[in-house]
Amino acid sequence: MGDSDLIIRQAQGEWETRDVKLIPYKQHVEELGKRFKLIEFRERNGYYNTVEAEPNVQPWYHDIKRFLKTKEYPEQASGDQKRTIRRHANGFFLSGDVLYKRTPDLNLLRCVDAEEARRIMYEVHAGVCVPHMNGYVLAKKILRAGCYWMTMERDCFSLVRKCHQCQVHGDLIHAPPMELHPM
Numbered sequence: 001m002g003d004s005d006l007i008i009r010q011a012q013g014e015w016e017t018r019d020v021k022l023i024p025y026k027q028h029v030e031e032l033g034k035r036f037k038l039i040e041f042r043e044r045n046g047y048y049n050t051v052e053a054e055p056n057v058q059p060w061y062h063d064i065k066r067f068l069k070t071k072e073y074p075e076q077a078s079g080d081q082k083r084t085i086r087r088h089a090n091g092f093f094l095s096g097d098v099l100y101k102r103t104p105d106l107n108l109l110r111c112v113d114a115e116e117a118r119r120i121m122y123e124v125h126a127g128v129c130v131p132h133m134n135g136y137v138l139a140k141k142i143l144r145a146g147c148y149w150m151t152m153e154r155d156c157f158s159l160v161r162k163c164h165q166c167q168v169h170g171d172l173i174h175a176p177p178m179e180l181h182p183m
Contacts, residue, residue: 059113068094101148109148135160
C-alpha cells in the first residue's frame with residue numbers, strides 16, 4: 001500500500017522499470033522484500049478517500065432530513081451534536097421526500113447519497129464528452145448540474161488524482177530545473 005501507483009506496480013513486477021535512475025531503487029526494494037517472511041497482497045485498498053456506500057447505512061443527510069421532517073434528533077446525540085444538526089438544517093430545504101441544499105443565490109441543490117455521488121462524478125468527469133477536467137472544475141460543474149454532498153470537493157480532487165488518463169495526459173508539475181538548497 002502506498003501513494004504512488006507507479007512505484008507499487010513496478011515493485012510488484014506488474015510494470016517494467018525503464019528509467020535508469022529508478023533501477024537501483026527497484027533492486028534495493030527487491031532485496032528488502034526477500035527479508036520478509038510473509039507478504040500479503042490484498043485485492044482491495046486498505047483505505048479510500050472518496051465517499052463510500054456501505055449496505056444498510058443511512059446517507060450523510062439522514063439526521064438533517066429527519067430533523068426537518070419530524071423535529072427529532074438521533075437518540076444518542078449529545079447537546080453539541082443537536083446544536084450542529086439544528087445549525088446545518090437551516091441551510092437545507094425538504095420538499096416531500098427530497099432534501100435540497102440552499103445556496104446564497106437562492107438556488108436549490110439536490111442532496112445525493114454516496115452511490116449516486118460516485119456515479120455523478122464519473123459521468124461528469126469521463127462521460128459522453130470525456131472532458132477530464134481538474135477537481136475544482138469538476139466540483140463546480142456538478143454544482144451547476146444541481147447536485148450536492150458534503151465532501152464533494154475532496155471527492156472530486158481524489159477522483160482526478162486516481163484517473164489514469166488525467167495523469168498520463170495532464171500537464172507536468174512545475175518543478176525547478178535544479179535542486180533547491182535551503183539557506
